[in-house]
Amino acid sequence: MKIIGFNASPRNNGNTAWTINKILEGANAHGAKTSLFNTSELVIKPCRGCLGCHSDKNAHGCVINDDMQKLYAALEESAAMVLGSPIYMGQMSGQTKVFIDRLFAQISPRFSPHYKEKNAGKKLILVFTQGNPKLDMFQTYYDYTKRMFEILEFDVKEVLVVGGTRVEQARDKAELPPLLKKIGASLVLD
Numbered sequence: 128m129k130i131i132g133f134n135a136s137p138r139n140n141g142n143t144a145w146t147i148n149k150i151l152e153g154a155n156a157h158g159a160k161t162s163l164f165n166t167s168e169l170v171i172k173p174c175r176g177c178l179g180c181h182s183d184k185n186a187h188g189c190v191i192n193d194d195m196q197k198l199y200a201a202l203e204e205s206a207a208m209v210l211g212s213p214i215y216m217g218q219m220s221g222q223t224k225v226f227i228d229r230l231f232a233q234i235s236p237r238f239s240p241h242y243k244e245k246n247a248g249k250k251l252i253l254v255f256t257q258g259n260p261k262l263d264m265f266q267t268y269y270d271y272t273k274r275m276f277e278i279l280e281f282d283v284k285e286v287l288v289v290g291g292t293r294v295e296q297a298r299d300k301a302e303l304p305p306l307l308k309k310i311g312a313s314l315v316l317d
């Protein structure tokens with residue numbers, strides 16, 4: 128089983144990357160083949176809204192030839208994705224939003240026969256890290272984002288919020304590694 132991780136924090140060694148990595152480690156321990164992509168190492172341009180992805184000529188793929196093409200390919204052959212974002216001003220990072228907009232070329236909200244349905248049923252773990260220690264501080268936003276991915280037909284298994292992470296504090300929380308590895312294992316076992 129292949130699992131893709133996408134770290135949409137600009138910091139490669141920050142809280143979000145650390146949390147995603149622990150989840151992937153848990154999946155790895157149960158035989159999954161995992162790969163992690165860091166947004167800071169990729170050029171992912173914003174969606175142009177050109178609808179080129181709908182034209183038959185482009186076989187429904189995104190016409191923008193940048194590093195998102197690598198992610199489309201990796202996602203296509205993966206059974207699950209761990210998508211992590213830091214909370215910036217009460218929402219996902221801009222990098223996360225750009226990535227999600229580009230999924231428009233691939234996923235199927237079922238309201239148009241032109242969409243591909245490649246990601247339908249893929250397991251998804253959403254990870255948010257936030258400086259604020261109050262885990263339900265942005266609950267309506269987390270619920271909304273979960274619902275949005277469900278409409279896009281991902282099988283959202285978990286919305287994990289790691290709070291109180293102003294600097295590098297995720298890795299200082301002793302309770303986290305076992306929990307994160309368990310979540311990773313569940314992607315393979317459940």
Ligand SMILES: Cc1cc2nc3c(=O)[nH]c(=O)nc-3n(C[C@H](O)[C@H](O)[C@H](O)COP(=O)(O)O)c2cc1C
Nearest residue numbers: 136141142143213214215216217256257258259292
């Ligand atoms: C531009 C910016 C905006 C932020 N906005 C919030 C916020 O609104 N609420 C919050 O709890 N934390 C906020 N934070 C803190 C980050 O969400 C937190 O430190 C997160 O764990 C950083 O993830 P990283 O280490 O993976 O980069 C913000 C941080 C930055 C840099």
